Amino acid sequence: MIKSVFSKLKLFLAISFLLLIFSYSLQDLSLIYPTYFPKPVYDFNKNPLESSTVQLGRKLFYDPVLSRNNTISCSTCHLSNQAFSHAGNHLSKGIEDGIGDRNSPAIFNLAWQKTFMWDGSVINIDVQALAPINHPKEMGEDINVAVRRLNQSKEYKALFYKSFGDSLATSERLMKALSQFQLTIVSAHSKYDKVKLGKAKFTQSEKNGYQLFKQNCSSCHQEPLFSTYEFANNGLSYNSELKDYGKWNKTFESSDKMMFKIPSLRNLAYTYPYMHDGRFKTLYEVLDHYENGIEKSATLSKQLQKPIVLNPKEKEDLLAFLAALNDSVLVSDLKYRKLK
Missing domain, CATH: 1.10.760.10 (Cytochrome c-like domain)
Known part of the structure; x- marks a missing residue:
């Protein structure tokens, strides 16, 4: 018994030492950032990150199901190997060869931002996805139509159940899942x-x-x-x-x-x-x-x-x-x- 307690204590001390060595802070499951970063402005106490919701958001981020003709996803203009930007394109591109109004901003360190879009017209990351989904030259879809499509998918019904306790997809849950995934994208390894x-x-x-x-x-x-x-x-x-x-x-x-x-x-x-x-x-x-x-x-x-x-x-x-x-x-x- 004593040996078991001692082993657990050694493991705890080792983990604590590693965290100190790497000088990183763990916040609410998966938001990891250096200790010299300021405190995030996003309220994780009110909306803690949950791994199941993050993974749901990750799937949605790459799924063209949110666009009117199933050809454009969030990742189309925000590529992970380009720091979630659209390198080489001066304006965003959307469905049916549509051209957006502005350059696609890079997505990282969003937890430290109070406003979103080039003009700050969105003040909450949890609703930001509505803008590109509804934009006629980007994803061009009515958010309610996109939600109905998700509710017709057995796979998404299971994923929403895992994240929210029931299988119903709603616009609020859709946007929250997307924001949860995007909030985990932290750039701190340069x-x-x-x-x-x-x-x-x-x-x-x-x-x-x-x-x-x-x-x-x-x-x-x-x-x-x-x-x-x-x-x-x-x-x-x-x-x-x-x-x-x-x-x-x-x-x-x-x-x-x-x-x-x-x-x-x-x-x-x-x-x-x-x-x-x-x-x-x-x-x-x-x-x-x-x-x-x-x-x-x-x-x-x-x-x-x-x-x-x-x-x-x-x-x-x-x-x-x-x-x-x-x-x-x-x-x-x-x-x-x-x-x-």
Whole structure:
């Protein structure tokens, strides 16, 4: 008896030591993130993650059953090997070769975000899926029709029963399952993260770039998430084809004109092209914009009242640091891939 208790104590201490070594926090079943990350803004006390619901959301995320003609799934525009973005496409693509209004944003670290979409028009991740499902140029489906289709599936009836205690699919349960899966997508395994954990060191070029980042970029792209996830006018010219003024399109408040949600700088190697309309194919074009392309307007961010001028060596150093924010673990992690 004593030997058994001692063995259990040793196992407990070993597990505790491993958790300390890796410096990670476990929250509500499966949300794992570094201790140097801030506390998530999503209320996991009210809506704890449950493995069965996460797996239901994972299946739904990859299933074209949610689109009007069964050809488009969430994963069509949010590919796991591209940090859940749609690399190479400046605007999202939908059913019947439809083209959306904006670039498909990357999906990761959603638990730290208060608003969603480029214009912040969605304020709760648990209902966010309604927007692309109902969008006529994306999935083009009535949410109620999609739910009826799920209720006709024996497989989904069993999965909803496992997650919610009965087999009935509802729009609320559908969207919650999708949000639960997406909330588990955490990007925290870049070289930057290894440096933070004392497991790697920056090269001299990366160190130089880190200093340039802190001098020129950190007010909007705060560590360690590399975004405030607030809204800013970064001096982009108005896209007359898309007629997109950002938040203003929803609020019609003059202070919101050309204000778009600030994206994270993590995983830029996987999420090109850049900006809300995908106008810049490369990071060199982005840097050139901040040096030569900023358009002055009433809502232009204060930090950009003066152009960001870097010499060629400084640009290379900054890009070296930004490359250290790419998370190769995220884009290859099998737990985010389609269920077989």
